Amino acid sequence: MSDPVTRIAAKGDGLTEGGQHVAGGVPGDVLAADGTLVRGPHHVDPPCRHFPQCGGCQLQHADDAALAQFVSDRVSFAAESQGLVPGTLTPPHLSPPRTRRRATLHAARLGKKLVIGFREGGSHRIVEMTECHILHPRLFALVDPLRKLLASWGGKLAADIQLTLVDTGIAAEIKGISAENLAQTEALLDFAREHSLARLSVDEGFGPEPVWEPEPATVTLGGTPVSFPHGAFLQPTADGEAALLSAAREWCSGHGIVADLFAGLGTFAFALAGPAKVLAAEADRGAHLACQAAARASGKPVHALHRDLFRDPLTADEISKFGCVLLDPPRAGARNQVDAIAQSTASRVAYVSCNPQSWARDARRLADAGFRLAELRPVGQFRWSTHVELASLFLRD
Structure with a gap:
């Protein structure tokens, strides 16, 4: 009996209607009774001769429609795993080929x-x-x-x-x-x-x-040249960075003083600064000093704060002073900082994440504190990879 592939699972294998995992399967393929995979309309020839041996890509055999569905599913399933339904789920943004910087x-x-x-x-x-x-x-x-x-x-x-x-x-x-x-x-x-x-x-x-x-x-961030220290984080594509910045500007602009937590070099801080004043909190000393020097040289209203938000998160009282809180933590998420946000009087949180699983855990904590997931934007910067990012907006009345 044939078994159709309905989606791509988290690690890149196809998942059939009957629950079987099939290497190289994409939606529309069919697993035949003899175990062979019959290609469907979304299964394409990989463009690179090194696929699938090279670990840089896992999904070159999927067309853009299947890739977009995978990115969207990873994010929406993470939300559903915590009982969260976004008010708006936007179509996923995929970075084009040959844009990884x-x-x-x-x-x-x-x-x-x-x-x-x-x-x-x-x-x-x-x-x-x-x-x-x-x-x-x-x-x-x-x-x-x-x-x-x-x-x-x-x-x-x-x-x-x-x-x-x-x-x-x-x-x-x-x-x-x-x-x-x-x-x-x-x-x-x-x-x-x-x-x-x-x-x-x-x-x-x-x-x-x-x-x-x-x-x-x-590197120029929000129109501001910032010194690039060794090992500093930079969004993998300029195209993906622009998609994330678009969400941040839309959600944070016009909301007074903004807190940019896990700010790095100031990717979001410099884009949001002026007329808003932005607090850019970062633990890495090199990134903090680069952000601080760029703020001083440009005159932009960015205050760089050297602070380890894992060990010493902003307190609920400190968080309550901001009109909008933006956070973009590492893959582990921001459990302690999210706890403080939940206990504050903050009503608007923009959460950017490179790990849907840790984001979903933190999102559940925000929801338990009265926030609703107003919008969710899946982003696929790592094209043909199982690595997925997102931007999300939480609001509390």
Whole structure:
């Protein structure tokens, strides 16, 4: 008896009407009685030759309609798991191919060959990258030159390479190598100069140290140039960032003083500042100092606060002073801070999340305190990935 695939499950496999999980299944496919998968109208040929071995993508076999449904389902099912129904569930936003502006690649010497790319799913094995449909073209253009650079390095090599597209080019950080002589130092400088890098840093195990940075690397957030510290968080695509900022502006504008919690470099704070005054609270010292310096230099009404909101959340009394509270916590969520929000007199909360499960737990706490989930916006910045983000608005009368 055939069993139709009705949706894509959280880890990327197809789920049939009969409850079976099928690798590579998408809605519209049919699991035949003999166990074979019959393709449906939403099953497409993957654009990349490295799929499915490369762990950078899990869903290249799904068309845009199936991808959009997956992103929407992940978010709406998370809400339903806590008994929450949004007043409005917007159509999901999907970032286009080749727009990822940050990524971490891996490099290793295998015999006489130097391989570089993403790892296989659930493995340390590196897939040799010869094409990529998610990386921004400027990042991908650096892969082959990096391969040639690292191939000249002596000894056994295993390195992680973090690439980020910033205002003045690419900030590259290589962890796992060291320049042990003048020739290697000159090779790094020549590489950075030839490819017009914004910054090239090397981490020998004691933290990244710049070897090339002709001028301070910055990212522009809300029209404000902000220094880009090593390891700082940046939304993975400019397109996805714009979608999240659109929600934040719509929900927070015109509501007086705004609290931006887990503010990072100030992605939301600088977009919302003026005429609103914004408190930007962040635990990471490098990000806090970058936000603070940019606020002072730009004159924007952003007050940067260095505070660990996991251990020392804003209190209910402090939260009650703000017209709108925006939070964008790490994947673990914001349990303690949400508890304080629930106990405050706040009536408007914009919650941005990269983890629907932890968000749903926090959302339930807000609902128990009298908030209603007014709007839910699914966002798929990590195209062809099972990683899903969202923006949500909670209101309390």
